Amino acid sequence: MGVDLPKMICRREGIQHNPIKEFQVNDNIIIAVYKGSISPFDILIKYRQKLKNGRWSRIRTPKHIHWTVDILMKMQAFKGLTQEFLDFFIDIWNTTTPLKSERERQSLDLKKLLDISKEEVERFQKLSKKGEYSVKFLILLAKLLMLQEKTNRQDAYMFKNVLDGLKKGEDLFHVISKATLRASR
Numbered sequence: 001m002g003v004d005l006p007k008m009i010c011r012r013e014g015i016q017h018n019p020i021k022e023f024q025v026n027d028n029i030i031i032a033v034y035k036g037s038i039s040p041f042d043i044l045i046k047y048r049q050k051l052k053n054g055r056w057s058r059i060r061t062p063k064h065i066h067w068t069v070d071i072l073m074k075m076q077a078f079k080g081l082t083q084e085f086l087d088f089f090i091d092i093w094n095t096t097t098p099l100k101s102e103r104e105r106q107s108l109d110l111k112k113l114l115d116i117s118k119e120e121v122e123r124f125q126k127l128s129k130k131g132e133y134s135v136k137f138l139i140l141l142a143k144l145l146m147l148q149e150k151t152n153r154q155d156a157y158m159f160k161n162v163l164d165g166l167k168k169g170e171d172l173f174h175v176i177s178k179a180t181l182r183a184s185r
Contacts, residue, residue: 006030006056008059019032020106020108021109022110023140025134026137027050028134030056032045032047036148039152040102041100041101043108043144043148045141045145046060047060047062062141064145064162064178064179065176065179067138067145069131069132070131070133070138071131071138071166072166072175073130073131074130074131081127082127086166086167087167088124089142090163090167093159093160093163098147098151113143114139120135120139121135121139162175165178
């Protein structure tokens, strides 16, 4: 891995931002963590994905809806295994604690975050055959999104609500509404 990787320097509001941490997930995805601005220790997550034409995408900000749609695609092909994958995510949610210092934010170890889930990467590898994203990327992304959400709000709920909706098999409208933060009626 790691030949001719694109830079993960992004511009926001006309200012250049360098990542705090960068990690090559596989040959097709690079993920980076930046200093955010919502709370004192906020993190901003961005990634680049190699496109089918061999070029790298622009730097993207993942949204809950992105991984939700990917999970729905995986669920169509491997319902039982995807349900187990959701249980794994719910366990992660329940044990994730917010960042409480600049030191914690600066010492984020993306490789370690992924390595502690090595067994799960292997266990759920079959799910990588469907959808857009690999299990490896989804695990790291989920951990980072949960960390971000809990760091920014002690009463965070969005990620958990989406997980619960997917696990319960709620209808598509309700799951998508939760993933896009729109109130469902």
